[in-house]
Amino acid sequence: MTIATPYYLIDEKKLLRNLQIIQQVRQLSGAKSVLALKCFSTWSVFDLMKQYMDGTTSSSLYEARLGHEKFGKETHAYCVGYSQEDILAVTEFADKIIFNSVSQLDRYYDVVKSAKLGLRVNPGISHSHFDLADPARKHSRLGVVDKQVLAQQLHRLSGLMFHYNCENDDVDTFSKQLDFIGEYYGDMLKQLQWVSLGGGLYFTKEGYPIETFSKKLADFAKEFDVQVYLEPGESAITGCAELVTSVVDLVHNEMDIAIVDASVEGHMLDLLIYSLSAKIDESDTGKYQYMVAGRSCLAGDVFGTYHFQDKLQIGSEIRFADAAGYTMVKKNWFNGLKMPAIAVRRLDDTVEVIRRFSYADFLNSLS
Known part of the structure; x- marks a missing residue:
């Protein structure tokens, strides 16, 4: 077939290679993977992707709705700043609603309290090659920094989200980061049901030690008795x-x-x-x-x-x-x-x- 340029060409065989690695991590570690729609929202290949992934995660109402309608399975709704209109809409279909700040949680709690709620945490550590994409950069607005403030909200929450990586392809760095999360937030995690470790983990890279990565995830989940979620974007569709x-x-x-x-x-x-x-x-x-x-x-x-x-x-x-x-x-x-x-x-x-x-x-x- 001749197609007039320019055009994007998605190759499902190459996509399948990534999806099979994601499935392997799930089988070895028990960690679930939800597609980060901020990276890739081309729903014409969702029928293939949803066979290997557990759902989607979003950065806005429209992404959350797209995930719910076109991908199905779990729909995680996160946004840096919800409007009241957003919240009223997203409560109709989201499985988990994750807030970026305590002030947003306070503002909308009465509306969403029947849902499974989460808060994004800024652990003060990160791995990013670019300051622009560093969630722990100086004066970052992304996530709750104060541990004491966070602890006061646990009775409202079922889980926490940590998103602190960007193109991290080093399993040793990931392991040290996860040890820090466990040491600093483990007492909280033991009171919750789930934890998201966000995206930015390049575990589908050629030669990445999948078994080492998966064992680290499994040990973490067992130690704190939580369901671990990953939010692959680039890892799902790279190459x-x-x-x-x-x-x-x-x-x-x-x-x-x-x-x-x-x-x-x-x-x-x-x-x-x-x-x-x-x-x-x-x-x-x-x-x-x-x-x-x-x-x-x-x-x-x-x-x-x-x-x-x-x-x-x-x-x-x-x-x-x-x-x-x-x-x-x-x-x-x-x-x-x-x-x-x-x-x-x-x-x-x-x-x-x-x-x-x-x-x-x-x-x-x-x-």
Whole structure:
């Protein structure tokens, strides 16, 4: 099938590899995994994902509703700041409602007290390569810091959420962190039913010691008699999608520059936010070097500089790898550029175009 570029292509076979690891962790450790919709909300592959995961977790009412309607199973509702309208809506379907602060819990307790409630805790430790994504950064608003204040709320709660990692692929660091959580908050956990360790744990990385990781989780759950939850986002979908583009122009300004029919700011915004280059599967030993740039008016709309085996031509296809996490959920209409279609290569290798976007979508996204 020929699909007009640009488009995101999700490969279910590559997705399945991650899901099977998630299932293995569940079998070995007893820890449940709920998909972090803030990272990936493309529900056209939820039928596959829900066979291996226990539900979804959210950052807003709309995400929580999407998880409930399209994924099913457990629906965890978390938000940094709920409005009263949000709370009234989310109580209709959420299995767990997690507050970011004691003040929000106080404000809405009478409305939600019949539900299973949780509080996010800021343990003051974290693992992040970026200050922007560090939940324990100075003056962080994410979670309850004061242990005494937290202890006074335990009678209202069934669990706690700790989310303090970003792309942590080191099992030793994870183990030390978990030891700290157990030592500092273990007395509280023994009074509760569940604990979420959040996301940002890259346990589906090639070569990651799954058995060591799982044993640590199992021992923690047993020691404190709690159901452990993980909230994989990137770990669930890493390496399973591409942004497929075509070269629309070739220019030269001290180096060769290929302009493609997509945009970093519009279609892979996380790369711009964190000053990262897009990944491509081409060998970096090719003799033809090009800067590959997007076609928005932003001067810094650059995917990266790469070496290709062959000279690029107008119409040459360039595929940017690892384009699932924080891409489709952040894509936008900057410059009114054509929105990439969404396609899925199913397990039987058939390719299904799930959604094409048009001028009408652009028009209706505005006023």
